Amino acid sequence: GEENSEKLFDAGDLIKKISIGSFEYDINSWDDVIQFFRANTRGDITVLYERDGVSEQTSYTLISDVALNKLGYQAIIFQLGVMGTANFDLATTLMYPVKTFYSNTMQVFNTLGLLFNRNEDIGIGDLSGPVGIFSLVGNTASKGLVALIGFTGFLSINIGLLNLLPIPALDGGRLVFLGFEAITTKQLNRKFENTVNNVMFLLLMGLFIFVTYNDIIRLIK
Numbered sequence: 001g002e003e004n005s006e007k008l009f010d011a012g013d014l015i016k017k018i019s020i021g022s023f024e025y026d027i028n029s030w031d032d033v034i035q036f037f038r039a040n041t042r043g044d045i046t047v048l049y050e051r052d053g054v055s056e057q058t059s060y061t062l063i064s065d066v067a068l069n070k071l072g073y074q075a076i077i078f079q080l081g082v083m084g085t086a087n088f089d090l091a092t093t094l095m096y097p098v099k100t101f102y103s104n105t106m107q108v109f110n111t112l113g114l115l116f117n118r119n120e121d122i123g124i125g126d127l128s129g130p131v132g133i134f135s136l137v138g139n140t141a142s143k144g145l146v147a148l149i150g151f152t153g154f155l156s157i158n159i160g161l162l163n164l165l166p167i168p169a170l171d172g173g174r175l176v177f178l179g180f181e182a183i184t185t186k187q188l189n190r191k192f193e194n195t196v197n198n199v200m201f202l203l204l205m206g207l208f209i210f211v212t213y214n215d216i217i218r219l220i221k
Contacts, residue, residue: 010051017048041065067114100150104157129208131215168193168200 015027020040027033046059115124128136133155140151164172177188 012051014050015047016050016055018045019048020045037065100153101157104154105161108158108161124210125214127207127211128215129211131212131219135215135219167204168196169198169204173197173200 015033018025018027018033018036020043025032025036027036040062042062042064044059044061046057048055048057050056115127137148137151141148163170164175166172166176168176177193181187
């Protein structure tokens with residue numbers, strides 16, 4: 001959920017219970033956490049934990065494990081917000097940018113697929129425009145320079161790939177027209193091409209207004 005973008009837990013926190021609906025699960029080990037998230041992949045959950053001897057609780061909405069796995073996340077780690085530590089390794093460090101670029105690229109295409117899959121809890125309404133991106137940048141910047149650089153790279157990949165989609169009015173659409181002309185050795189009717197580009201541009205502007213409206217509503221909420 002949106003709340004997962006914030007840091008919910010600190011090192012040393014002791015998770016005591018996790019509840020969903022009317023069901024409450026006692027947590028005595030990490031295996032209990034794994035079993036909970038295997039059994040519960042959607043819905044609103046409440047985590048009761050102990051920090052410095054004081055009981056605290058937090059609630060948030062789960063994103064389905066199917067959607068998370070398609071986006072390249074380990075569902076339990078993303079849903080709970082807890083991950084392990086790692087030691088420095090030169091080979092892993094050198095390969096990390098390549099793997100991250102590939103992972104981010106696949107996330108873009110997998111997300112596009114999820115947007116049009118009615119069986120998932122991610123849809124067109126979850127898209128964000130400049131307003132939403134500005135909010136995400138602010139949240140990411142609060143986590144440090146490294147996180148901000150990583151998000152900037154991810155955002156750049158998103159924008160670059162989306163611009164190359166075979167959609168008229170985008171660079172990808174222009175490449176399609178050029179490819180068609182190269183294959184057929186015939187020049188397309190410029191009036192037709194301009195009409196298609198203008199129509200798609202208006203549709204894209206409509207989508208822009210739609211996602212901006214949703215961003216503002218989310219900020220108000």
